[in-house]
Amino acid sequence: MPHDPWARSASPDYLRALAQKQVLPEAAARRALELAAGTPPARDWLRVLRTGLLVVGSALLLAGVIFFFAWNWADLGRITKLGVIAVAIVAAAVVAWEKSPSLTGHVALFAACVLEGALLAVYGQAYQTGADPYELFTGWMLLILPWVIAARTPAFFALELVLLNTALTLFWVQVLEGRSTHPALLALLLFAVNALALAAFELYRRRTGTTDAHDWLPRLLAVWCFGLLVWPALVAVVGNDLKAPDAAVFVMLLLAVAAASFFFGKGRARDLFVLTTAWSSALVVADTLLGRLFFTELELEISGFFLLGLLVLVEVGALVTLLRRLARDAAPEVA
Amino acid sequence: MRPTMREVFDQLVAEGLFAAEDAGRVGEAMAKEEAGPPWFVKALMGVGAWVATGMFLVFLGLLDLFDSTAALLIVGPLLVGAAVFLRTARGGPMATQTALSMSLVGQVMLVFAIAELAESLEVGALALLALSVLLIWVMPDPVHRFLSTLAVAASLFFLLYVLNEAVAPTIGFALLAAGTVAWWLPPPRLDGRLAQLRGPVGHGLAASMLVAILPDSLNLREGNHALIGSVILAAVVLWVEARLFIEARGKLDRTAWVALAVTALIAVATARVPGLQAALAVLLLSLHRREPLLFGEGATAFVFFLGWYYYALELSLLHKSLVLVVSGAALLAIWRYLLPRAVVEGAR
Numbered sequence: 051m052p053h054d055p056w057a058r059s060a061s062p063d064y065l066r067a068l069a070q071k072q073v074l075p076e077a078a079a080r081r082a083l084e085l086a087a088g089t090p091p092a093r094d095w096l097r098v099l100r101t102g103l104l105v106v107g108s109a110l111l112l113a114g115v116i117f118f119f120a121w122n123w124a125d126l127g128r129i130t131k132l133g134v135i136a137v138a139i140v141a142a143a144v145v146a147w148e149k150s151p152s153l154t155g156h157v158a159l160f161a162a163c164v165l166e167g168a169l170l171a172v173y174g175q176a177y178q179t180g181a182d183p184y185e186l187f188t189g190w191m192l193l194i195l196p197w198v199i200a201a202r203t204p205a206f207f208a209l210e211l212v213l214l215n216t217a218l219t220l221f222w223v224q225v226l227e228g229r230s231t232h233p234a235l236l237a238l239l240l241f242a243v244n245a246l247a248l249a250a251f252e253l254y255r256r257r258t259g260t261t262d263a264h265d266w267l268p269r270l271l272a273v274w275c276f277g278l279l280v281w282p283a284l285v286a287v288v289g290n291d292l293k294a295p296d297a298a299v300f301v302m303l304l305l306a307v308a309a310a311s312f313f314f315g316k317g318r319a320r321d322l323f324v325l326t327t328a329w330s331s332a333l334v335v336a337d338t339l340l341g342r343l344f345f346t347e348l349e350l351e352i353s354g355f356f357l358l359g360l361l362v363l364v365e366v367g368a369l370v371t372l373l374r375r376l377a378r379d380a381a382p383e384v385a
Numbered sequence: 386m387r388p389t390m391r392e393v394f395d396q397l398v399a400e401g402l403f404a405a406e407d408a409g410r411v412g413e414a415m416a417k418e419e420a421g422p423p424w425f426v427k428a429l430m431g432v433g434a435w436v437a438t439g440m441f442l443v444f445l446g447l448l449d450l451f452d453s454t455a456a457l458l459i460v461g462p463l464l465v466g467a468a469v470f471l472r473t474a475r476g477g478p479m480a481t482q483t484a485l486s487m488s489l490v491g492q493v494m495l496v497f498a499i500a501e502l503a504e505s506l507e508v509g510a511l512a513l514l515a516l517s518v519l520l521i522w523v524m525p526d527p528v529h530r531f532l533s534t535l536a537v538a539a540s541l542f543f544l545l546y547v548l549n550e551a552v553a554p555t556i557g558f559a560l561l562a563a564g565t566v567a568w569w570l571p572p573p574r575l576d577g578r579l580a581q582l583r584g585p586v587g588h589g590l591a592a593s594m595l596v597a598i599l600p601d602s603l604n605l606r607e608g609n610h611a612l613i614g615s616v617i618l619a620a621v622v623l624w625v626e627a628r629l630f631i632e633a634r635g636k637l638d639r640t641a642w643v644a645l646a647v648t649a650l651i652a653v654a655t656a657r658v659p660g661l662q663a664a665l666a667v668l669l670l671s672l673h674r675r676e677p678l679l680f681g682e683g684a685t686a687f688v689f690f691l692g693w694y695y696y697a698l699e700l701s702l703l704h705k706s707l708v709l710v711v712s713g714a715a716l717l718a719i720w721r722y723l724l725p726r727a728v729v730e731g732a733r
Contacts, residue, residue: 055415056391059677062573063584064390069575073414078402080575085393087573089633089673096729098672100720106691107716113695114709121702323425330429352447359440359486366433367482373426 060086101153108157116168128176135169159201163194163209184220187213204251204267211247211271215240234282234295238302241278244271245306252313265321272310272324276331279303283335287342300335307332315376322373333365387675390415424678431528434485441490450494457498464491465520472526485529492516492536507547514540522578527585534589542597554600555613561594562621562666569670569679570628591667591679595660595686602660602690604697611657618662619652625669657697660690 058064062083069079115138126134142162149155167190174181191213198206222236248271255268279299286296310328314321340361344354388396394411397403422430450456468488471480495516500509517536524530538561545553568587574580600606601614623645630641637645648665655661667683670676698705 055412056389056394058390058415059387060390060393061387062580065393066575066580068411068414071414073411074403076575078397081400081402082393082397083573083575085396086387087674087676089629090675092633093729095672096724100724100726100729103716103720103724107713107720109713110695110709111713111717114706114711114713117702117706117709121706322423326425326429352444355440355444355447359437359444362433362437362440363482363486366429366437367477370422370426370430370482371477374422377422 062087104157108161112161112164131172131176135165135172139165139169156201156203159197160205163197166190166193182224184217184224187217187220191217207251208267211244214243218243232293232295234299237278237282238298241275241302244275247271248275269323272327275306276327279306280331280334284338287338303335320376322377326373329369337362386677386680427528430482434482434489437486438489442493454498454501457494461491461495461498465495469524472524481526485526488524488529507544510540510543521582521586530582530585531589534586535593538593554597555610558594558597558614559617561590561597562618565590565594566621566625569674588678591682595663598660598663602658602693611659614659615652615656615662618659618666622662622666623648625666629673655694658690658694660686661694664690
């Protein structure tokens, strides 16, 4: 949320509220509404169209290239196959070098990053290296790391994290499965990795004073991190087979909620979305535990549903009240 | 997408509609004015209400309340009435949450009772339709109004389906498309009940239209329904586009005719997936009215239907990949040669 009310987006609802409080005279309010919700000038339409053409065109082109090689074009020799992709990567990298730091440059660099994966896949097929899929994703992740660091934009970090998560999961499934490993340990491992990434990204943002435009990645990471903990916690509660790793998940969830409250709850760093995600996760697990208590331990049956419904209402109401108070206490600066 | 408050006020001052020295007073008022909870807090309230409603419904079901139509007919309307009163009287999150949950439970009870009494699902759907329309008007809660709009669309679809199974979806989404355009095309009002309804009902209509077009876009029905849907929605998109050009330029000049021709070509090329036209209509309206949430709905639908379009092409993987490369290259060529940055920035 912007701290400066003047930086706030001029939504029709907001302008109506100001008009109702007679902060704006009627003529000014009507004109403000026209400005806020009237059709943009041609330049803005063309900008959107231009961006859409670039993004959709690049995505289609990239998808076509990937499908082309997925078709396993058997007539091509392996050197030719690898050469074509390598040329495409170099071309994309050159465009990125020429056009950076514009959107065009970033799109080209992103294309190069994706094509690296295609190169590794074709290499693995061509030379039958016997590498496991997790090795492909690990190699892909490491090869594009310098570009990710150079780009320093959230989309690249997101790609790197997707590859990291995929590599870890595949490693777990392909190498560690069958060695009496508990699924909750995978969730804890992925949580640790993604939480570290979130912490690193947040540290970088706060040191460099990056604008709110980059909010989506830490928020996406927060949702993923808490999802990784909530799911095994729910499975453990419902499954009635608590083991040490499940207990570790509960402890980690508590610590994560506390950490999120501390790091995202104060001053300029306050992020209501992350706080909402953290506290909602805690509520979901707590309510599931209570449900188990009502129906299994106390055997409340019918009244248990009424109590749970009432609890949910009270909890969510209290949480929303707290969130709105935090939003108000963010002390917007008046320019 | 939207201008900031600063940009709007600077323009008001430039036009002489506002005094620059009043900026301090306005700034203080804005600081005090609560802009409303962010979307994820509203989503949390909605999910919480649903979960609580589910719990209460199970509780009532286990009490065998649903076996007594008379009890449902008495308790249902009482709950709905109490919810409207509570929400009108108090605006805090607890009251909002409780009112939403009470209203949903009461509506389920009332509609169920009416359907049981009449022994007819159609009568139940009619009751839901009427009740939802009434609640859109009287219940001052945007989440509730959105949900009621979805209920209106769902009951309307059901009734059309009962009347004529074959043409019901086509008529249904044609009505929804017309409704969505008619709702978002005119400028927003400053005051009155319709001003409050604009956002929630508008989003409900757009979301319903995008969902309603799914079966024909995914080719789940036999026949030429997808083509018919595409024709209808293409006509809607072309009409919206023409209206926007007339509003902006006063007439349909050469640029407008070129744009319309290109849009028609795209519609022909993508006729098998009418969802693309529906998404395009939503995108046009969202940009026209600078609605970020509506843009998000349209963009998500566009990406989904575009992906489906290429997935559903009855071509080998090789030919499909060539189609993707050619279409991607064509779009990039338009971006590079027909819409270079200089042309865009020079436009007015």
